[in-house]
Each structure stands twice: as structure tokens, then as C-alpha cells.
Amino acid sequence: MLQPTTPSPAATEEITQLLLAWGQGDQAALEQLLPLVYEEMRQIAHHHMRRQRPDHTLQTTALVNEAYLRLVDAQRVQWQNRVHFFALAAQAMRHILVDLARARGNQKRGGGATQVALEEALIVSAERGADVLALDEALQTLAKLNARQSQIVELRYFGGLSEEETAAVLQLSPRTVRRDWSLARAWLYRELNRGQDDDA
DSSP, X not given: OOOOXXXXXXXXXXXXXXXXXXXXXXXXXHHHHHHHHHHHHHHHHHHHHTTSOTTOOOOHHHHHHHHHHHXXXXXXXXXXXXXXXXXXXXXXXXXXXHHHHHHTTOOSTTSSOOEEOOOGGGOOOTTTOEEHHHHHHHHHHHHHHOHHHHHHHIIIIITOOOHHHHHHHHTOOHHHHHHHHHHHHHHHHHHHTTTHHHHO
């Protein structure tokens, strides 16, 4: 799983301080922040884009720019640190791709929908695969059943955060993250393959 490049402790602290200053209304901090986070945002965007169909019209740079604009416009965000920022960046990118898929009229599963190759233990059957809308729908359902597990999937799978970084963002122990990640993967596997055995 891709993880954003870990900067030096000094750079991490600088990003955190700029986020806190931005959260308090300092626009100069926002201007200083972009060069420090841009490359990591590109890595996350590339992670998202490599799962898309080859004919996908959105480019990595456009996804980064749109996500950054959404983060800049975000209201009432209490920025915690660098990891929190990149977690929300990953979430924004996922929502952009889902919005784009919906705008293209891809409401039916499998009907030309944008393909998402689920990695590691989120692998679904090769015959079916999963599209970005089906995955988003499954995550929304999971969020109603277990919000914490849904957040962990978003941070680990979409954000590329490590177990430890996810635990820090959610203020949980790494052990709890590991357990919930395992349970969420199993649930998503069943949800995304529901009815497949009957079809066979």
C-alpha cells in the first residue's frame, strides 16, 4: 500500500504549525503550506488514479488541485497535524472521483463504471471486481453499522496511512486499528460479492 513520503521531524512540525495557523485564519500560512504538501498530495492522487479505467478523463494534477480547493474551502475543520491533513485530502479525492462517476451516469454496478482494483485483503473476485460507486455505497453502509471501521478503511485504503498513522488520527491503539481493519475488510469482501455465488 502506498504511503505518503514521511518528511523529516522538522518538516512535519512545520506543516503542523502552518495547519494550526491556517485554522486560526492566517492566510499567509495557507500560501506557505501548498509547496510543503503538494508532492505528497500527488502521491495520494496517483494512488487513486492508477485504480481508474485507462480512459478516465481526470488527470492526477487536476485531482490534486480540485482536492486542495475543497480543503481550502472546508469550514470548521480543526486541523490536528500533517497526518490529519492527508487523511482529509484522501477523503476529498475519493469524493471527487465518486462525484465524477455519478455525473457520467454510471449508476448501475458494472455498467461501464470506473474500475477499482482493491488491494491486499480488500481483494474481491477477479470475475466481478468493484467499481468506485459500489465501493462508495458499501462504505456508506459500513459507516451506518460501524463508523470507526469505515473511517479506518478510508484512512488506510484511500489515504495510504499506516496502522500507526491511522491510530494517531483516530486516537486509538494500533491493535484496535489492526482488529477493525481486518473486520472491515471481511465485511466489504462479503458486501461487494453479495449475490455472486447465486449468479454462479
